[in-house]
Amino acid sequence: MSILLVGVSHHSAPVALLEAVAVSEVDRDALTEELIAGENVDEAMIVTTCNRVEVYSAVDAFHPALDDVVTLLSRHSGLPVDELSRHLYVRYSESAAEHLFSVASGLDSMVVGEQQIIGQIRTAYQSASEIGAAGTTLHRLAQQALHVGKRVHTETGIDSAGASVVSVALDRAAEILNASAAEPATDGTGAAADAGPATDTPASRRLDGRRAVVLGAGAMGGLAVAHLGRGGISHIDITNRTPERADRLSEIARDSGTPAAAFPLEELASAVARADILFTCTGAVGTVVTLGDIHTALARRADRGPLVICDLGMPRDVDPAVAGLPGVTVLGIEALKADPATSSAAADADAARTIVDAELTSYVQAERMAGVGPLIGQLRGRGGQVVAAEMRRLESRLPDLDDKVRDEVANTVRRVVDKLLHPPTVRFKELAAQPDGENYAAVVRTLFDLDRDVDEEAS
Numbered sequence: 001m002s003i004l005l006v007g008v009s010h011h012s013a014p015v016a017l018l019e020a021v022a023v024s025e026v027d028r029d030a031l032t033e034e035l036i037a038g039e040n041v042d043e044a045m046i047v048t049t050c051n052r053v054e055v056y057s058a059v060d061a062f063h064p065a066l067d068d069v070v071t072l073l074s075r076h077s078g079l080p081v082d083e084l085s086r087h088l089y090v091r092y093s094e095s096a097a098e099h100l101f102s103v104a105s106g107l108d109s110m111v112v113g114e115q116q117i118i119g120q121i122r123t124a125y126q127s128a129s130e131i132g133a134a135g136t137t138l139h140r141l142a143q144q145a146l147h148v149g150k151r152v153h154t155e156t157g158i159d160s161a162g163a164s165v166v167s168v169a170l171d172r173a174a175e176i177l178n179a180s181a182a183e184p185a186t187d188g189t190g191a192a193a194d195a196g197p198a199t200d201t202p203a204s205r206r207l208d209g210r211r212a213v214v215l216g217a218g219a220m221g222g223l224a225v226a227h228l229g230r231g232g233i234s235h236i237d238i239t240n241r242t243p244e245r246a247d248r249l250s251e252i253a254r255d256s257g258t259p260a261a262a263f264p265l266e267e268l269a270s271a272v273a274r275a276d277i278l279f280t281c282t283g284a285v286g287t288v289v290t291l292g293d294i295h296t297a298l299a300r301r302a303d304r305g306p307l308v309i310c311d312l313g314m315p316r317d318v319d320p321a322v323a324g325l326p327g328v329t330v331l332g333i334e335a336l337k338a339d340p341a342t343s344s345a346a347a348d349a350d351a352a353r354t355i356v357d358a359e360l361t362s363y364v365q366a367e368r369m370a371g372v373g374p375l376i377g378q379l380r381g382r383g384g385q386v387v388a389a390e391m392r393r394l395e396s397r398l399p400d401l402d403d404k405v406r407d408e409v410a411n412t413v414r415r416v417v418d419k420l421l422h423p424p425t426v427r428f429k430e431l432a433a434q435p436d437g438e439n440y441a442a443v444v445r446t447l448f449d450l451d452r453d454v455d456e457e458a459s
Contacts, residue, residue: 001042001137004062005096006069006088007054009108011314013087015241015284020077021084023048025127027076032133035072040064043135045128045142047103049120050218056100058137062092094364097141101356101363104149106158112349114219115159118149140367148359155355157348165312166223168339169331170231173277173308174207176329180306207231212277214238215268215288217245220281220312225249228279229258236260237271241282269293272307273300281312288317294325312336369429376425378450383417 008021023031028046035044035057043058055073059065070088074081091099102108104121125142128134134142153159212228214221217240228236236253238260240246246262253260263271272278272294282288289309298307309330311318316332323330391410395401401409428444444450 001058001060002062002093003096003137003141004057004059004065004069005054005091005099006057006066006073007052007091007099008073008084008087008089009052009054011108012089014286015282017077017079017084017087018051018053019242020079021053021073022050023053023076028124028127029131031072031076032128033131035068036133038068040068043128043138044133045124045138047100047121047124049117051109052103054100054103056096056138056141058135066090094360097144097363098356098360100141100145101148101360102353104145105152105352105356106149107349107352107356109219112158112165115149115153116219118146118153121145121149140363144359144363148356151359152352152355156351158352165333165336166220166227169279169310169312169336170207170224170227170277172331172336172339173310173329174210174231176308177210177276177306178206207233207277209234210276211235211237211274212279213268213271213275214249215265215278215280215317216240216282216313217242217249218281221279222249222252224279224281224310225253225258225260226256228277229253229256233258233277237275238262239265239268239271241265241284269296270300272297274304275307276305277308277310279310279312280317282317284313284317286315287319288313289319289322291319291321291325294319294322294328298325298327310336368434375444375450376428379425379428379444379448380421382448382450383421384414387413387417 008018010018013021023046025048028048032044032046035041035055040061041057041059045056047054047056053073055069057065057069070081070085073088074084077084099108100121104118106112106114106117109117121142125134125138125146128138207228210233212224212233212235214224214228214236217238221238221240225236225238236250236258238246238250238253239262240249243262243264250260250262268289269292273296278289280289289311294307294309301307306327306329309318309322309328311330312333314333318330322328387410390413391406394409395406424444
Protein backbone atom coordinates (compact mmCIF):
# COMPACT_ATOMS: atom_id res chain seq x y z
CA MET A 1 0.00 0.00 0.00
CA SER A 2 1.42 3.41 -1.01
CA ILE A 3 0.48 7.00 -0.18
CA LEU A 4 -0.98 9.21 -2.92
CA LEU A 5 -1.29 12.95 -2.35
CA VAL A 6 -3.37 15.23 -4.58
CA GLY A 7 -3.46 18.84 -3.45
CA VAL A 8 -3.99 22.49 -4.27
CA SER A 9 -2.64 25.41 -2.23
CA HIS A 10 -1.63 29.06 -2.26
CA HIS A 11 1.57 27.94 -4.01
CA SER A 12 -0.25 26.46 -6.99
CA ALA A 13 -3.58 28.23 -7.46
CA PRO A 14 -5.20 31.68 -7.44
CA VAL A 15 -7.45 32.64 -4.56
CA ALA A 16 -10.63 32.22 -6.64
CA LEU A 17 -9.80 28.61 -7.43
CA LEU A 18 -8.88 27.88 -3.82
CA GLU A 19 -12.24 29.21 -2.75
CA ALA A 20 -13.99 26.95 -5.26
CA VAL A 21 -12.11 23.83 -4.11
CA ALA A 22 -12.42 24.65 -0.39
CA VAL A 23 -13.81 21.79 1.68
CA SER A 24 -15.85 22.57 4.79
CA GLU A 25 -15.86 20.28 7.81
CA VAL A 26 -19.42 19.31 6.89
CA ASP A 27 -18.36 18.26 3.38
CA ARG A 28 -15.14 16.55 4.42
CA ASP A 29 -16.66 13.36 5.83
CA ALA A 30 -19.02 12.93 2.87
CA LEU A 31 -16.21 13.37 0.34
CA THR A 32 -13.95 11.00 2.25
CA GLU A 33 -16.62 8.32 2.44
CA GLU A 34 -17.37 8.71 -1.25
CA LEU A 35 -13.69 8.26 -2.06
CA ILE A 36 -13.18 5.04 -0.09
CA ALA A 37 -16.48 3.64 -1.37
CA GLY A 38 -14.81 3.20 -4.77
CA GLU A 39 -12.55 0.35 -5.79
CA ASN A 40 -9.26 2.23 -6.01
CA VAL A 41 -8.81 3.98 -2.65
CA ASP A 42 -8.52 1.94 0.56
CA GLU A 43 -7.93 4.78 3.03
CA ALA A 44 -8.37 8.56 2.77
CA MET A 45 -7.77 11.72 4.78
CA ILE A 46 -8.51 15.30 3.68
CA VAL A 47 -6.44 18.15 5.14
CA THR A 48 -8.23 21.45 4.57
CA THR A 49 -7.25 25.00 5.59
CA CYS A 50 -7.94 28.47 4.22
CA ASN A 51 -4.90 28.11 1.96
CA ARG A 52 -4.91 24.43 0.96
CA VAL A 53 -6.91 21.29 0.28
CA GLU A 54 -4.89 18.06 0.27
CA VAL A 55 -6.22 14.54 -0.15
CA TYR A 56 -4.01 11.75 1.22
CA SER A 57 -4.95 8.23 0.12
CA ALA A 58 -3.62 4.73 0.69
CA VAL A 59 -3.72 2.98 -2.67
CA ASP A 60 -2.46 -0.08 -4.53
CA ALA A 61 -2.56 1.42 -8.03
CA PHE A 62 -1.48 5.00 -8.79
CA HIS A 63 -3.40 6.00 -11.94
CA PRO A 64 -6.89 4.67 -11.10
CA ALA A 65 -6.73 6.26 -7.64
CA LEU A 66 -5.49 9.55 -9.09
CA ASP A 67 -8.43 9.64 -11.49
CA ASP A 68 -10.85 9.03 -8.62
CA VAL A 69 -9.44 11.86 -6.48
CA VAL A 70 -9.27 14.41 -9.30
CA THR A 71 -12.80 13.54 -10.43
CA LEU A 72 -14.05 13.95 -6.86
CA LEU A 73 -12.41 17.39 -6.48
CA SER A 74 -13.69 18.46 -9.89
CA ARG A 75 -17.26 17.52 -9.05
CA HIS A 76 -17.04 19.16 -5.62
CA SER A 77 -15.60 22.43 -6.94
CA GLY A 78 -17.65 22.58 -10.11
CA LEU A 79 -14.45 23.10 -12.11
CA PRO A 80 -13.66 21.11 -15.27
CA VAL A 81 -10.98 18.46 -14.76
CA ASP A 82 -8.65 20.11 -17.29
CA GLU A 83 -8.83 23.50 -15.59
CA LEU A 84 -8.46 22.07 -12.10
CA SER A 85 -5.57 19.77 -13.04
CA ARG A 86 -3.40 22.71 -14.08
CA HIS A 87 -3.28 23.83 -10.46
CA LEU A 88 -3.00 20.48 -8.70
CA TYR A 89 0.21 18.95 -7.40
CA VAL A 90 0.62 15.21 -7.05
CA ARG A 91 3.04 13.34 -4.79
CA TYR A 92 3.43 9.59 -4.39
CA SER A 93 4.95 7.30 -1.80
CA GLU A 94 8.03 8.82 -0.14
CA SER A 95 7.45 12.20 -1.80
CA ALA A 96 3.91 12.39 -0.36
CA ALA A 97 5.20 11.68 3.15
CA GLU A 98 7.94 14.29 2.81
CA HIS A 99 5.36 16.89 1.78
CA LEU A 100 3.10 16.21 4.77
CA PHE A 101 6.07 16.37 7.15
CA SER A 102 7.03 19.76 5.67
CA VAL A 103 3.45 20.98 5.99
CA ALA A 104 3.28 19.85 9.64
CA SER A 105 6.55 21.67 10.33
CA GLY A 106 5.20 24.95 8.98
CA LEU A 107 7.70 24.98 6.12
CA ASP A 108 5.00 25.05 3.45
CA SER A 109 2.79 27.67 5.08
CA MET A 110 2.23 31.21 3.86
CA VAL A 111 3.66 32.31 7.20
CA VAL A 112 6.63 30.00 7.65
CA GLY A 113 6.59 28.29 11.02
CA GLU A 114 2.91 28.76 11.92
CA GLN A 115 1.71 26.08 14.32
CA GLN A 116 -2.00 26.06 13.49
CA ILE A 117 -1.45 23.51 10.72
CA ILE A 118 -0.53 20.82 13.28
CA GLY A 119 -3.99 21.03 14.79
CA GLN A 120 -5.56 20.98 11.34
CA ILE A 121 -3.69 17.78 10.44
CA ARG A 122 -4.74 16.23 13.74
CA THR A 123 -8.37 17.17 13.06
CA ALA A 124 -8.19 15.70 9.55
CA TYR A 125 -6.84 12.40 10.89
CA GLN A 126 -9.37 12.21 13.71
CA SER A 127 -12.19 12.91 11.27
CA ALA A 128 -11.00 10.16 8.93
CA SER A 129 -10.60 7.72 11.84
CA GLU A 130 -14.08 8.35 13.17
CA ILE A 131 -15.70 7.34 9.88
CA GLY A 132 -13.36 4.35 9.37
CA ALA A 133 -11.44 5.91 6.49
CA ALA A 134 -7.99 5.88 8.14
CA GLY A 135 -6.39 2.46 8.49
CA THR A 136 -2.90 1.42 9.54
CA THR A 137 -1.17 3.12 6.59
CA LEU A 138 -2.62 6.59 7.18
CA HIS A 139 -2.37 6.10 10.94
CA ARG A 140 1.39 5.64 10.71
CA LEU A 141 1.70 8.58 8.30
CA ALA A 142 -0.39 11.00 10.34
CA GLN A 143 1.19 10.09 13.67
CA GLN A 144 4.67 10.49 12.23
CA ALA A 145 3.74 13.86 10.69
CA LEU A 146 2.40 15.13 14.03
CA HIS A 147 5.57 13.90 15.73
CA VAL A 148 7.74 15.70 13.15
CA GLY A 149 5.77 18.94 13.51
CA LYS A 150 6.02 18.86 17.29
CA ARG A 151 9.73 18.12 17.17
CA VAL A 152 10.44 20.96 14.73
CA HIS A 153 8.56 23.51 16.84
CA THR A 154 10.22 22.25 20.03
CA GLU A 155 13.81 22.02 18.78
CA THR A 156 14.00 25.06 16.47
CA GLY A 157 12.90 28.67 16.54
CA ILE A 158 10.92 28.36 13.33
CA ASP A 159 7.81 29.67 15.10
CA SER A 160 9.21 33.18 14.73
CA ALA A 161 10.51 32.78 11.15
CA GLY A 162 7.48 34.28 9.42
CA ALA A 163 7.09 36.98 12.03
CA SER A 164 10.74 37.98 11.64
CA VAL A 165 10.28 38.68 7.92
CA VAL A 166 7.26 40.88 8.67
CA SER A 167 9.12 42.64 11.45
CA VAL A 168 12.16 43.34 9.28
CA ALA A 169 9.95 44.59 6.43
CA LEU A 170 8.19 47.09 8.64
CA ASP A 171 11.44 48.13 10.35
CA ARG A 172 12.97 48.89 6.96
CA ALA A 173 9.84 50.75 5.90
CA ALA A 174 9.94 52.89 9.05
CA GLU A 175 13.64 53.68 8.54
CA ILE A 176 13.02 54.79 4.96
CA LEU A 177 10.06 56.97 5.89
CA ASN A 178 11.70 58.53 8.92
CA ALA A 179 14.96 59.21 7.09
CA SER A 180 13.11 61.16 4.41
CA ALA A 181 10.80 63.06 6.76
CA ALA A 182 11.71 66.74 6.98
CA GLU A 183 8.70 67.49 9.17
CA PRO A 184 6.06 65.55 11.13
CA ALA A 185 3.74 63.43 9.03
CA THR A 186 0.13 64.56 8.66
CA ASP A 187 -3.05 62.59 8.58
CA GLY A 188 -3.69 63.51 4.96
CA THR A 189 -5.69 66.67 5.70
CA GLY A 190 -2.73 68.85 6.67
CA ALA A 191 -3.23 68.44 10.42
CA ALA A 192 -0.51 66.85 12.52
CA ALA A 193 -1.34 63.23 13.23
CA ASP A 194 -1.63 61.68 16.66
CA ALA A 195 1.71 60.25 17.76
CA GLY A 196 0.07 57.16 19.20
CA PRO A 197 1.00 55.29 22.39
CA ALA A 198 4.56 55.37 23.66
CA THR A 199 6.63 52.22 23.19
CA ASP A 200 10.25 51.21 23.52
CA THR A 201 10.65 50.91 19.72
CA PRO A 202 13.75 52.85 18.48
CA ALA A 203 12.84 56.26 17.07
CA SER A 204 14.23 55.37 13.64
CA ARG A 205 11.71 52.54 13.47
CA ARG A 206 8.64 54.26 14.88
CA LEU A 207 5.54 54.69 12.74
CA ASP A 208 3.91 57.48 14.73
CA GLY A 209 1.50 59.48 12.60
CA ARG A 210 1.78 57.11 9.66
CA ARG A 211 -1.03 55.33 7.83
CA ALA A 212 -0.83 51.86 6.34
CA VAL A 213 -2.80 49.73 3.95
CA VAL A 214 -2.77 45.96 4.45
CA LEU A 215 -3.80 43.94 1.41
CA GLY A 216 -4.58 40.38 2.48
CA ALA A 217 -6.25 39.25 5.69
CA GLY A 218 -4.59 35.88 6.12
CA ALA A 219 -1.95 34.87 8.63
CA MET A 220 0.72 37.15 7.16
CA GLY A 221 -1.71 40.07 7.07
CA GLY A 222 -2.54 39.42 10.70
CA LEU A 223 1.15 39.55 11.60
CA ALA A 224 1.52 42.83 9.69
CA VAL A 225 -1.38 44.40 11.57
CA ALA A 226 0.08 43.29 14.91
CA HIS A 227 3.56 44.67 14.11
CA LEU A 228 2.14 47.91 12.71
CA GLY A 229 0.19 48.43 15.91
CA ARG A 230 3.28 47.85 18.06
CA GLY A 231 5.17 50.35 15.90
CA GLY A 232 2.70 53.11 16.73
CA ILE A 233 0.89 53.33 13.37
CA SER A 234 -1.94 55.87 13.49
CA HIS A 235 -4.39 54.02 11.23
CA ILE A 236 -4.61 50.81 9.17
CA ASP A 237 -6.91 50.28 6.19
CA ILE A 238 -7.45 46.59 5.47
CA THR A 239 -8.79 44.94 2.35
CA ASN A 240 -9.17 41.37 1.18
CA ARG A 241 -10.81 39.42 -1.61
CA THR A 242 -13.22 38.08 1.01
CA PRO A 243 -14.62 41.20 2.75
CA GLU A 244 -15.65 39.30 5.88
CA ARG A 245 -12.04 38.45 6.65
CA ALA A 246 -10.97 42.08 6.26
CA ASP A 247 -13.78 43.11 8.60
CA ARG A 248 -12.66 40.55 11.17
CA LEU A 249 -8.99 41.58 11.03
CA SER A 250 -9.87 45.27 11.39
CA GLU A 251 -12.01 44.39 14.40
CA ILE A 252 -9.08 42.54 15.98
CA ALA A 253 -6.84 45.56 15.35
CA ARG A 254 -9.31 47.92 17.01
CA ASP A 255 -9.67 45.59 19.99
CA SER A 256 -5.88 45.84 20.36
CA GLY A 257 -6.02 49.62 20.40
CA THR A 258 -5.05 50.35 16.79
CA PRO A 259 -7.48 52.41 14.68
CA ALA A 260 -8.43 50.32 11.68
CA ALA A 261 -11.14 49.94 9.05
CA ALA A 262 -11.94 47.55 6.22
CA PHE A 263 -12.53 48.77 2.66
CA PRO A 264 -13.49 47.20 -0.71
CA LEU A 265 -10.64 45.90 -2.82
CA GLU A 266 -11.69 48.02 -5.80
CA GLU A 267 -10.90 51.14 -3.74
CA LEU A 268 -7.24 50.16 -3.32
CA ALA A 269 -5.79 53.15 -5.20
CA SER A 270 -7.75 55.63 -3.08
CA ALA A 271 -6.61 53.95 0.15
CA VAL A 272 -2.97 53.89 -0.95
CA ALA A 273 -3.17 57.60 -1.83
CA ARG A 274 -3.71 58.30 1.89
CA ALA A 275 -1.05 55.85 3.10
CA ASP A 276 2.68 55.77 3.76
CA ILE A 277 3.03 51.96 3.74
CA LEU A 278 1.35 49.32 1.63
CA PHE A 279 1.80 45.82 2.99
CA THR A 280 0.66 43.06 0.67
CA CYS A 281 0.54 39.28 0.98
CA THR A 282 -2.51 37.80 -0.69
CA GLY A 283 -1.39 34.32 -1.71
CA ALA A 284 -2.72 35.06 -5.20
CA VAL A 285 -1.05 33.68 -8.29
CA GLY A 286 -0.35 36.72 -10.48
CA THR A 287 -0.22 40.48 -10.06
CA VAL A 288 -2.69 42.03 -7.61
CA VAL A 289 -1.27 45.56 -7.36
CA THR A 290 -0.88 46.96 -10.86
CA LEU A 291 1.21 49.80 -12.22
CA GLY A 292 -2.05 51.65 -12.86
CA ASP A 293 -3.13 51.30 -9.23
CA ILE A 294 0.03 52.97 -7.95
CA HIS A 295 0.05 55.62 -10.70
CA THR A 296 -3.46 56.60 -9.66
CA ALA A 297 -2.52 56.60 -5.97
CA LEU A 298 0.56 58.77 -6.55
CA ALA A 299 -1.45 61.31 -8.54
CA ARG A 300 -3.76 61.74 -5.54
CA ARG A 301 -1.06 61.92 -2.86
CA ALA A 302 -0.12 65.58 -3.31
CA ASP A 303 2.83 66.22 -0.98
CA ARG A 304 2.34 63.25 1.34
CA GLY A 305 5.88 61.99 0.72
CA PRO A 306 7.40 58.61 -0.20
CA LEU A 307 5.45 55.37 -0.40
CA VAL A 308 7.00 52.12 0.85
CA ILE A 309 5.51 48.87 -0.44
CA CYS A 310 6.27 45.66 1.47
CA ASP A 311 5.49 42.86 -1.00
CA LEU A 312 5.60 39.54 0.85
CA GLY A 313 3.54 37.66 -1.73
CA MET A 314 4.88 34.37 -3.08
CA PRO A 315 4.70 34.83 -6.01
CA ARG A 316 4.90 38.60 -5.67
CA ASP A 317 1.69 40.60 -5.61
CA VAL A 318 3.08 43.85 -7.03
CA ASP A 319 3.86 44.54 -10.69
CA PRO A 320 7.71 44.75 -10.92
CA ALA A 321 7.40 48.00 -12.92
CA VAL A 322 6.09 49.73 -9.77
CA ALA A 323 9.62 49.72 -8.31
CA GLY A 324 10.68 52.17 -11.03
CA LEU A 325 8.20 54.88 -10.06
CA PRO A 326 9.63 57.99 -8.37
CA GLY A 327 9.01 58.21 -4.66
CA VAL A 328 8.21 54.49 -4.37
CA THR A 329 10.34 51.86 -2.63
CA VAL A 330 9.40 48.21 -3.01
CA LEU A 331 10.71 45.76 -0.39
CA GLY A 332 10.39 42.25 -1.84
CA ILE A 333 10.40 38.92 -0.03
CA GLU A 334 13.72 37.75 -1.48
CA ALA A 335 15.59 40.89 -0.39
CA LEU A 336 14.05 40.69 3.07
CA LYS A 337 15.07 37.07 3.48
CA ALA A 338 18.63 38.05 2.58
CA ASP A 339 18.66 40.74 5.27
CA PRO A 340 21.09 39.91 8.13
CA ALA A 341 18.24 40.43 10.61
CA THR A 342 16.43 37.38 9.19
CA SER A 343 19.48 35.12 9.05
CA SER A 344 18.54 33.38 12.30
CA ALA A 345 15.11 32.64 10.86
CA ALA A 346 16.74 31.12 7.78
CA ALA A 347 18.94 28.99 10.04
CA ASP A 348 15.86 27.77 11.92
CA ALA A 349 14.18 26.84 8.63
CA ASP A 350 17.30 24.91 7.60
CA ALA A 351 17.31 23.14 10.96
CA ALA A 352 13.65 22.25 10.46
CA ARG A 353 14.40 20.78 7.04
CA THR A 354 17.21 18.71 8.55
CA ILE A 355 14.75 17.27 11.08
CA VAL A 356 12.22 16.56 8.31
CA ASP A 357 14.87 14.74 6.27
CA ALA A 358 15.98 12.61 9.23
CA GLU A 359 12.42 11.73 10.23
CA LEU A 360 11.54 10.92 6.63
CA THR A 361 14.43 8.46 6.42
CA SER A 362 13.28 6.81 9.64
CA TYR A 363 9.67 6.67 8.44
CA VAL A 364 10.56 5.20 5.04
CA GLN A 365 12.73 2.52 6.64
CA ALA A 366 9.96 1.61 9.06
CA GLU A 367 7.43 1.46 6.22
CA ARG A 368 9.65 -0.82 4.18
CA MET A 369 10.09 -3.13 7.16
CA ALA A 370 6.35 -3.06 7.85
CA GLY A 371 5.77 -3.91 4.20
CA VAL A 372 7.71 -7.17 4.50
CA GLY A 373 6.00 -8.09 7.77
CA PRO A 374 3.40 -10.31 6.08
CA LEU A 375 6.13 -12.08 4.11
CA ILE A 376 8.13 -12.72 7.29
CA GLY A 377 4.98 -14.07 8.88
CA GLN A 378 4.52 -16.31 5.86
CA LEU A 379 8.13 -17.47 6.16
CA ARG A 380 7.70 -18.36 9.84
CA GLY A 381 4.41 -20.00 9.02
CA ARG A 382 6.20 -22.07 6.41
CA GLY A 383 8.60 -23.23 9.11
CA GLY A 384 5.65 -24.31 11.24
CA GLN A 385 4.18 -26.19 8.28
CA VAL A 386 7.45 -28.04 7.79
CA VAL A 387 7.49 -29.09 11.45
CA ALA A 388 3.88 -30.25 11.30
CA ALA A 389 4.43 -32.18 8.08
CA GLU A 390 7.51 -33.95 9.46
CA MET A 391 5.73 -34.85 12.68
CA ARG A 392 2.85 -36.34 10.71
CA ARG A 393 5.36 -38.39 8.75
CA LEU A 394 7.05 -39.55 11.96
CA GLU A 395 3.75 -40.55 13.54
CA SER A 396 2.78 -42.53 10.43
CA ARG A 397 6.03 -44.47 10.69
CA LEU A 398 6.03 -44.83 14.49
CA PRO A 399 2.36 -44.98 15.49
CA ASP A 400 3.20 -46.33 18.95
CA LEU A 401 5.59 -43.48 19.80
CA ASP A 402 5.26 -42.37 23.41
CA ASP A 403 3.48 -38.99 23.78
CA LYS A 404 6.25 -37.53 25.91
CA VAL A 405 8.88 -38.56 23.40
CA ARG A 406 6.78 -37.23 20.50
CA ASP A 407 6.42 -33.86 22.20
CA GLU A 408 10.13 -33.64 22.89
CA VAL A 409 10.92 -34.50 19.27
CA ALA A 410 8.43 -31.85 18.06
CA ASN A 411 9.97 -29.20 20.33
CA THR A 412 13.45 -30.10 19.15
CA VAL A 413 12.46 -29.83 15.49
CA ARG A 414 10.78 -26.45 16.15
CA ARG A 415 13.93 -25.11 17.83
CA VAL A 416 16.04 -26.25 14.90
CA VAL A 417 13.72 -24.58 12.39
CA ASP A 418 13.53 -21.36 14.45
CA LYS A 419 17.31 -21.16 14.76
CA LEU A 420 17.74 -21.74 11.04
CA LEU A 421 15.19 -19.06 10.13
CA HIS A 422 16.30 -16.45 12.66
CA PRO A 423 19.48 -15.15 10.92
CA PRO A 424 17.91 -14.82 7.45
CA THR A 425 14.81 -13.18 8.96
CA VAL A 426 16.86 -10.55 10.81
CA ARG A 427 19.01 -9.91 7.76
CA PHE A 428 15.94 -9.72 5.55
CA LYS A 429 14.47 -6.97 7.76
CA GLU A 430 17.72 -5.01 7.53
CA LEU A 431 17.92 -5.35 3.75
CA ALA A 432 14.23 -4.52 3.33
CA ALA A 433 14.85 -1.08 4.93
CA GLN A 434 17.26 -0.15 2.14
CA PRO A 435 16.13 1.75 -1.00
CA ASP A 436 16.06 -1.44 -3.11
CA GLY A 437 14.59 -3.50 -0.30
CA GLU A 438 11.53 -4.58 -2.27
CA ASN A 439 13.79 -6.71 -4.48
CA TYR A 440 14.65 -8.97 -1.54
CA ALA A 441 11.04 -9.97 -1.07
CA ALA A 442 11.04 -11.78 -4.41
CA VAL A 443 14.35 -13.43 -3.53
CA VAL A 444 13.04 -14.73 -0.19
CA ARG A 445 9.83 -15.95 -1.79
CA THR A 446 11.84 -17.84 -4.41
CA LEU A 447 14.54 -19.21 -2.07
CA PHE A 448 12.02 -20.61 0.41
CA ASP A 449 9.50 -21.61 -2.28
CA LEU A 450 6.72 -19.87 -0.36
CA ASP A 451 4.16 -20.25 -3.12
CA ARG A 452 4.35 -24.03 -2.94
CA ASP A 453 2.35 -26.12 -0.46
CA VAL A 454 4.41 -28.14 2.03
CA ASP A 455 2.21 -31.24 1.79
CA GLU A 456 2.49 -31.07 -1.99
CA GLU A 457 6.28 -30.90 -1.62
CA ALA A 458 6.32 -33.78 0.83
CA SER A 459 4.30 -35.98 -1.45
